Amino acid sequence: MLSPTDLELADLALVLLGVRLPFRRLGGTLADPDEGAGGAEHQVGLALPDPQATAAVRAGQVLLADRQGIPVAALDDVRGEPGGIRGRVRALAAAIRTEHPASGPAVPAVPAVPAVQAVLAGRPFLADEPAPDVALVLVPTGGATPDGMPSRTLREAVRAGLPTGSATRLAEVPFAFRDPASDRALADAVGRAFGAARTEVLGAGDARWREVLGRLDRADPLPTTLVAADVATHLERWRPPPSRRGLVVMFTGLSGSGKSTLAAALADHVRDRTERTTSVLDGDEVRRLLSADLGFDKAARETNVRRIGFVASLVAEHGGVAVCAPIAPYAATRQEVRQRVEQVGDFLLVHVATPLEVCEERDVKGLYARARAGLVPQFTGISDPYEEPDDADVVVDTSRLTEQQALDVVLAHLRAGGWLS
Template sequence: MKPNPVPNPHHHPTGHQRPVEAPDVDLDLSPSHLCDLELLTNGAFTPLTGFLNRADYESVLADMRLENGALWPMPVMLDIPETTATRLDAGQTLGLRDREGVLLATLTVGDIWQPDLRAEADAVFGTTDSNHPGVARLLERTHSYYVGGRVHLVQPPLHYDFPHLRHTPAELKALFEKRGWERVIAFQTRNPMHRVHQELTFRAAREIEANLLIHPVVGLTQPNDVNHYTRVRCYEHILKRYPEQTTALSLLNLAMRMGGPREALWHALIRANHGCTHFIVGRDHAGPRNPATGEGYYGPYDAQELITEHRDEIGIEMVPFREMKYLETRAQYVPVDEIGPDDQVREISGTEVRRRLSEGLDIPEWFSYPEVVAELRRTHPPRAQQGFTVFFTGLSGSGKSTLANALQVKLMELGGRQITLLDGDIVRKNLSSELGFSKEHRNLNILRIGFVASEITKNGGIALCAPIAPYTATRREVREMIEPHGGFIEVHVATPLEVCEQRDRKGLYKKARQGIIKEFTGISDPYEEPENPEMQIDTTEMHPEKAVQQILLKLEHLGYLAVDTNP
């Protein structure tokens, strides 16, 4: 008697999985690839039928058009490691799997090539500055080969979160038709919505006599953005503030590139594919700011101008975002062009909102609804209640481990939280014993440390990390793992090489000078100094106890250590 087949938890409930021949080669997709695959196969990326081949890719970079002339501003690419590329030939089948190994789709291989990623960054983002999140992701985390070809769906990715709010373009169009919505204005967001957003969207819909679709991105956004679980709960609260039957909420599983004007045009095309007739575009749409300077990468109205330039062929009408501010004298939000010189304006920036949340301070009701603020407070407690990571980086012998051990003791004296020390040697022994010391393995070791530290931080603990971590890109990736969950304090132990070499307790520098140890940081391999660490400490003359005291003062200043105000 044959046993019953085990049900596949990923099997899509609306259809049957068709039989598929075993692919020639398999690939586990990254989170961004999974987002792209979903939108490629459900029609959101129409007219694309797969990941771009080389001719379409080069045409998109040069002219924002596919080779056939169709407007398409953003390259949608599948990058693969060299080990995969060397096993593939045109005409073969590449299996596209999720992280659990479930086959979601197959790709019929067309082109395989090595792209010029810096040229792509310059074309798409207008910069090669790695402070731009899209550039950093492209230049630092993209494999060296692209593969293009038509994609054939086996089964859609399954989402366990908010399934009632996830719609394909066809499902949204059917919903609009069922409700009799002929004019639909879409609002794109990757942030929580506050009163000003409710007011501007309500006004925009009323002025053009349209229904409103709140269509937030819940795929990949910027590393420090509020997680989508919290945001969706906020959206569900704010949905009740609109008149009944006028507004809908649907989630878009898009991996944003933060590409400014090109991205805004892309967003408009995607909303047209979902059946929307109008699209709200604000100042500096999808434009990140340089964390080093605070300046934006694009002009405030560049996105609106690019969409206007292509208005006749995008199939959707742009509604420019009207900046609004709260007038205390009128107790309401008013467009800035209606504000007089004597009006009393009140405003709170996004940075100020984050500060108030982190310090447990009041957020006034004129700025946001109480139920939205309550949701944000649930996942963004005051810093003194958050977990955090102190990440020491520096040359071998700089004093990282000494400082980390001393800091651990001082924090244990204070009490109140669990503390974990992730020293380089400890991690090598317990987490990375199989790894060597090539650049690839050293990076993997640091990412493992980052993953463990992010879990500790997420659960309210303190992680103290003390690897060499010589590469800027890897340290940035670790920061992005941790910051969404709590604090990340990078401490550059900037002890000079000659001092580190004099200390050389293990004789490592001597062996590196003799060529016995290859790729040794500071001798035969570079150490990329942090550009903007939270702290920099030189232990040449400074006693560890004094250095640790400075770190404790910094943690107290940042709010991660509660200050006892009782005498």
């Protein structure tokens, strides 16, 4: 039984509700627009590793489950295709619920609204919105907006922004934002399912919306000429200024680069000089307490970093500061952690770019010597790659900087961003 990601669950929910998705993305659960017109007839594809794909084809059926392990759909008549499998999607009884914890509420029964305009809300309404001809507002569930606003906050802020007595109707739809072109195409497909003649995306690129976010970051008041007072209340609760916002600082680098020392020094500085709650997730300590069941192959190391990111995101969600110091050698896993954290707070990646030869000279644990002797397989930097970040927010090299100098570089960035005074 497979458990798709939140993004895939949102896609799957739309397919089951009969929405024909207008594009295809290998790696998710997406309908092929050339096959089928209704949910029961949709062909969908799933990216799977070869062993899982082979087993699925042999079985002929795959169950798709939500995060609680409850089956919500089945892929029947499974056949293989490059990079995964394809099958005919069928809703299971467990998927037909008004409230679904993973994919959001199912689309309510809203009468068709032909020849009117619908809006997919990627943000709340600003002053003087919506336009008078907007009869239906589609509020996405199943994930955050491009600015990281949770579905619940968006729903309440959109409702608060409607004029008193407005006849505009709200309908919640499972939707995962991707990029402007895909969002527009999918919004049109969802709007047509409701009978709307056209659907626009209330997107995050509007200059006035960027002004709203800037004011929130600076703790400046939001004037009613920009957003209604009730909307401002929801926004201020969702996005406090950086000095009160949850933050994850992840140090990444080779073993012996100095990342653990810097992480501890940063945590001590924040604890000693601010009132912010601070937690440290050091790589070695996490290995003993949280990931003792894992080995050191690629999959295990990715899982270890995901666990660190999950715990750190919980700290950030409640306004705390989490300082992490794993090696985190793979770019895709670091990006996955960044995306998770940015749904609830801010994320800062610090690359401790100390050269390999310096790390080997230090070799306080004797790990490099053992790896060179072939006694430690898949050792990062020797027999396994370290993918240097191209998205690091801060880069320091402890072979050129003292510990205090490197810490000062990180602190300067935190002060410039408003996270520390």
